[in-house]
Amino acid sequence: MQLQLPEPGADAQAASHALQQLIAGEIAAAGGWISFERYMELALYAPQFGYYSGGAAKLGKEGDFTTAPEISPLFGATLAHLATELIAANESIANVFLEFGAGTGKLAFDILSELQSRNQLPQKYFIVEISAQLRARQRETLGEFAALVEWLDALPERFSGVVLGNEVLDAMPVRLAVKSDGAWLERGVAVNAQGAFVFSDRAVDGLPVAQIPDAEELPEGYLTELAPVATGFMRTLAGMIARGAGAVAILPDYGFPAAEYYLDDRSQGTLMCHYRHHAHPDPFYLPGLQDITAHVDFTAMAVAAVEEGADVLAYTSQGAFLLNAGIGELLLRTSPEDSLQYLPQANAMQKLISPAEMGELFKVLAIGKNAEWPQRMLRHDRTHRL
Structure with missing residues (x-):
């Protein structure tokens, strides 16, 4: 299949070629074959050349995809309101935030800006970030909150507070x-006679297919x-939470x-690629x-959390989550009569909550x-479906 996608510049092509050589x-x-997991790890995280390790913009209009915080500051403001409610209602939860995979820093900025406007800034806002380029961009975005923000290389051993991870699991x-x-069989990656990457299947030990319900009933291929x-x-996340005094992860x-x-009809999996706002399967x-x-697979994530001592608090659609958390009330801080300000915010909120947009495709596990x-927050809860 020939993809009709925008041509990258010469420097970008050179960087991609260097990564292909690596x-x-x-x-x-490795003898002519690596797992797709290893291929994906290198493609995304190889030092200097990987997608999240290189210097190119990833998010927003100039990048490859747009996340909820990039669509509207109402997303972060809503999370800020819910977080302050959780902290106020639970003495065990410290007024401390920890975010992993913070992207441009936009979510952290929106949360801290909202909390600042309410004189409820946290004691600390930790960000776990392994990408030096993204960390630099986050420092730039969060300059005015520099005294509050601290970057970490890994999750701490234990934590009390509010943990946030927006669109992190899908990039692993x-x-x-x-x-x-x-x-x-495990589908891995090999190189063909023309030097191109190709899929290659082989039998391997320890493939964790036990998590697939009724695996023996699924069709050939x-x-x-x-x-x-x-x-x-x-x-790791659940263990960190279980060892702390009290915490919630959203x-x-x-x-x-x-x-x-x-x-049965999801027979080719869910793997998807994003390049310059084009989605494709290659x-x-x-x-x-x-x-x-x-x-x-939210069931696998929930089971892992429970096995390490954490509790599943909720699982629902993003639309229901945001509406229950009060995004509609936050929108109304802008008067509908002020159409110049109100309409763009209302349209952005609609993208976040509409079942035809992000509202149903995206879920929230707490x-x-x-x-x-x-x-x-338990209205329309779907934990029973896990």
Whole structure:
């Protein structure tokens, strides 16, 4: 399939070529095959050349995709209001924030700006960020809050406060599993005679297909993703929360519970790439210059959290979550009669909550420990579907 996508500049093409050489070298050193998980890890995170390690803009109008905080500051303001409510209602939860995968820093900026306007700034706002380029951009965005913000290289051992991770799990490398002759093979990456990356299937030990419901009933040729990296991250996150005095973690992302993730008709998985606001399915197109993601199996994430001692507090659509948390009331701080200010905000809110936009595709999983979740936030809760 020939992709009709915008041409990158010469420097970007050179960076992608360098990354392709690096990946090809690793494939050769490994005997001609690496897992797709390793390919995705290098494509996204290889030092200097990986998508999240390189210097190019990723988010917003000039990037490859747009996240909820980039659409409207109402997203961050709504999370700020919910967070202050949680902190006020739970003595165990400290007035401290921790965000991972903070992107441009826009969500942190919107949260801190909202809290500043209410004279409710936190004691500290931690950001866990492994990308030096994104960390630099976050410092620039959050300059006026420099005294409050501290960057970390990894999650702490324990934490009390409010944890945020917007669209983080979907960017974690996944393994690919394909059903062939009644058995599950791992789909990895090789190099063909022309020097191009190609998929290659092989039998491997330890492929974690046990998480797939009714795996034996799925049709021949069925392809899906398995997410041991995200599952491991959830275990680390839940353990951090369980060891603290009290905490809540709010995780908006796109995905499904297991019963919907592994449907018969989702036979080619959920892997998707984003380049200059074009979505397409080819992970080998310009590695390092495009995002590669997979939908989240929220059942696997919830199970991992519970096994490490955290509680599942809620699971619902992003639309229901934001409406329950009061985004509509925050919009009305701008008078509808002031159409110049009100209409753009109302349109942006509609993108966040509409079932035809982000409202249904995106879900929110909340986990915690020693924390009371507001009763109104359980309207339209879907935890039973996990």
